[in-house]
Amino acid sequence: MKRLLTTVFALSCLLTASAQSKDLPLIQNVFAYESLSLNGDWNYIVDVQEEGYYDYRMNPTRSGFFQNAKPKRPEDLIEYDFDKAPTMKIPSDWNTQDDQLFFYEGTVWFKKSFQAAPSKDSRSLLYFAAVNYDCHVYLNGQHVGHHIGGFTPFNYDVSDKLREGENIVIVKVDNKRHAEDVPTQIFDWWNYGGITRDVRLVKVPTVYLEDYDLQLQKADAKAKTRELSFSAKLNKAEAGHKVVVSIPELKLEQQLTSDAEGKVSCTLKVNAKKLSLWSPQNPKLYDVRLSVDTSTINDEIGFRTIETRDKQILLNGQPIFLKGISIHNEKPNGGGRANTAEDARLLLSWAKELGCNFVRLAHYPHHEEMVREAERMGILVWSEIPVYWTIAWTNTKTYENARQQLTDMIARDHNRANVIIWSIANETPHSNERDQFLGNLAKYARTLDNTRLISMAMEVTGASNYVNRLHDNMHEYVDVVSFNQYIGWYRDVNDAPKMRWEIPYNKPVIISEFGGGARAGYHGAKNQRWTEEFQENLYIENCAMLDKIEGLAGTTPWILKDFRSPRRVLNGIQDYYNRKGLYSDKGEKKKAFYVLKKWYEGK
Numbered sequence: 001m002k003r004l005l006t007t008v009f010a011l012s013c014l015l016t017a018s019a020q021s022k023d024l025p026l027i028q029n030v031f032a033y034e035s036l037s038l039n040g041d042w043n044y045i046v047d048v049q050e051e052g053y054y055d056y057r058m059n060p061t062r063s064g065f066f067q068n069a070k071p072k073r074p075e076d077l078i079e080y081d082f083d084k085a086p087t088m089k090i091p092s093d094w095n096t097q098d099d100q101l102f103f104y105e106g107t108v109w110f111k112k113s114f115q116a117a118p119s120k121d122s123r124s125l126l127y128f129a130a131v132n133y134d135c136h137v138y139l140n141g142q143h144v145g146h147h148i149g150g151f152t153p154f155n156y157d158v159s160d161k162l163r164e165g166e167n168i169v170i171v172k173v174d175n176k177r178h179a180e181d182v183p184t185q186i187f188d189w190w191n192y193g194g195i196t197r198d199v200r201l202v203k204v205p206t207v208y209l210e211d212y213d214l215q216l217q218k219a220d221a222k223a224k225t226r227e228l229s230f231s232a233k234l235n236k237a238e239a240g241h242k243v244v245v246s247i248p249e250l251k252l253e254q255q256l257t258s259d260a261e262g263k264v265s266c267t268l269k270v271n272a273k274k275l276s277l278w279s280p281q282n283p284k285l286y287d288v289r290l291s292v293d294t295s296t297i298n299d300e301i302g303f304r305t306i307e308t309r310d311k312q313i314l315l316n317g318q319p320i321f322l323k324g325i326s327i328h329n330e331k332p333n334g335g336g337r338a339n340t341a342e343d344a345r346l347l348l349s350w351a352k353e354l355g356c357n358f359v360r361l362a363h364y365p366h367h368e369e370m371v372r373e374a375e376r377m378g379i380l381v382w383s384e385i386p387v388y389w390t391i392a393w394t395n396t397k398t399y400e401n402a403r404q405q406l407t408d409m410i411a412r413d414h415n416r417a418n419v420i421i422w423s424i425a426n427e428t429p430h431s432n433e434r435d436q437f438l439g440n441l442a443k444y445a446r447t448l449d450n451t452r453l454i455s456m457a458m459e460v461t462g463a464s465n466y467v468n469r470l471h472d473n474m475h476e477y478v479d480v481v482s483f484n485q486y487i488g489w490y491r492d493v494n495d496a497p498k499m500r501w502e503i504p505y506n507k508p509v510i511i512s513e514f515g516g517g518a519r520a521g522y523h524g525a526k527n528q529r530w531t532e533e534f535q536e537n538l539y540i541e542n543c544a545m546l547d548k549i550e551g552l553a554g555t556t557p558w559i560l561k562d563f564r565s566p567r568r569v570l571n572g573i574q575d576y577y578n579r580k581g582l583y584s585d586k587g588e589k590k591k592a593f594y595v596l597k598k599w600y601e602g603k
């Protein structure tokens with residue numbers, strides 16, 4: 001009987017978990033709402049064998065750590081106590097917060113208490129900007145949801161679980177790597193675990209704008225009137241709600257009424273001369289007001305078009321060369337996950353100093369402030385999902401996972417004028433299964449957003465002697481053909497002047513990676529690996545070589561700053577850092593920085 005009960009309980013736990021695992025659709029522009037920050041000190045318990053989740057038969061346990069149990073009588077046995085456990089600052093990654101957790105990959109439980117005063121006139125959303133990688137969220141002992149994927153936000157409506165006074169949120173975070181995950185088991189960056197971005201309790205009206213989209217339509221250069229298409233969806237499928245969109249500076253306002261699906265849409269027309277288009281030289285953002293019934297929120301939105309013509313990328317109808325740099329989502333000085341607006345501003349100011357008008361936010365969605373700060377600073381963005389290297393192409397759950405991460409990346413940032421490219425993958429090995437997986441993802445991305453360009457970082461294949469031939473079936477699915485190449489690092493730099501490029505596609509080409517490693521402060525001859533001079537020479541040779549690629553549309557060399565990677569084990573040089581940065585991990589410029597800066601000055 002006891003066994004049967006355990007099984008029934010285990011089953012109900014699993015069913016509950018999967019029934020609740022569907023997150024509430026992501027709220028658009030979370031910054032616009034009043035919210036209680038749940039950042040700060042959280043108690044944590046490292047749980048190597050997931051004692052707090054499974055019993056000794058590996059069934060989900062009734063007395064899991066999410067209960068936050070306390071002994072009621074002196075003889076009660078409870079073998080954990082969050083209130084006696086250490087604390088760490090959230091948001092953060094545990095690897096840089098606790099020396100013992102530097103290499104740790106597994107489960108850690110987090111707990112935070114907070115005060116709340118729920119009201120019948122509003123709803124409360126528990127919002128996580130990112131948790132790496134697999135997490136279960138509990139509020140006051142009840143399971144709220146299960147989320148997979150380390151770099152995208154998610155939220156739950158917790159109004160019915162919230163109570164007056166003290167509330168306790170507990171999160172089980174597991175960052176173990178698996179072959180069927182996205183990213184998969186191996187990747188060249190640190191698997192930072194934890195609640196790595198902000199946590200908020202967001203107060204929303206009972207009816208609010210779950211999503212809205214405001215985009216400039218493409219038009220003829222001579223068009224006298226420009227059109228802004230607006231669409232929005234309420235959190236409730238209810239007809240009759242009044243929705244107003246206005247852009248005071250343009251003297252535009254439109255009143256709409258929701259249909260039975262809770263949707264509205266319209267086209268706003270504006271005199272072309274009055275519309276100041278967003279661009280790197282003019283990162284103009286308009287104050288946009290949006291209201292539903294009696295509540296109003298604001299956003300800052302820029303208007304621009306992005307398209308391709310043969311080998312050119314056109315921003316607002318004009319060809320643009322994308323002077324880019326790749327960036328990992330790491331703090332500028334000292335490692336660890338970047339997660340603040342200050343981190344974003346410093347990293348992006350380095351990119352600006354380099355002369356960039358474009359950044360490749362590799363290899364997964366970066367924090368939202370990074371995209372928003374870049375937009376304010378006039379920097380275009382390539383945003384990517386972690387479909388990296390050897391993904392389990394035939395596994396349907398893997399596909400669903402990648403698709404969900406793509407959905408959430410686009411859901412979060414589709415109103416950002418500076419995001420021009422959605423990248424669906426990086427350096428994936430060719431096969432029919434891969435083509436099907438990525439082909440479906442590319443088609444799906446277009447159904448979510450047909451106003452931006454789709455790309456992916458491909459590899460040069462079929463390089464024979466001095467011919468670099470780009471051949472990838474995925475060329476059909478993308479708007480921009482991008483590829484990584486490492487002449488000078490994984491291949492001799494002396495080959496650079498001899499290389500001939502064969503790119504048989506009439507589409508814009510971006511070199512999405514090139515580069516090589518140097519330890520800042522290590523000097524020597526230009527053929528001495530790891531010296532700044534070696535990296536400097538590699539950049540000189542590569543820039544000269546790239547100048548010969550006809551119609552090149554842009555580059556995002558690898559990479560702005562040295563970043564942590566467990567694959568980089570060479571003592572005294574790498575010390576668990578990938579050293580291909582133009583800045584060191586401490587923010588020192590290396591000599592190659594000046595080569596790229598000069599090259600960009602001439603572009």
Ligand code: GCB
Binds near residue numbers: 426427484
């Ligand atoms: C690549 C990968 C990037 C690596 C880089 C390297 O091609 O896309 O994630 O870090 O090479 O340093 O080898």
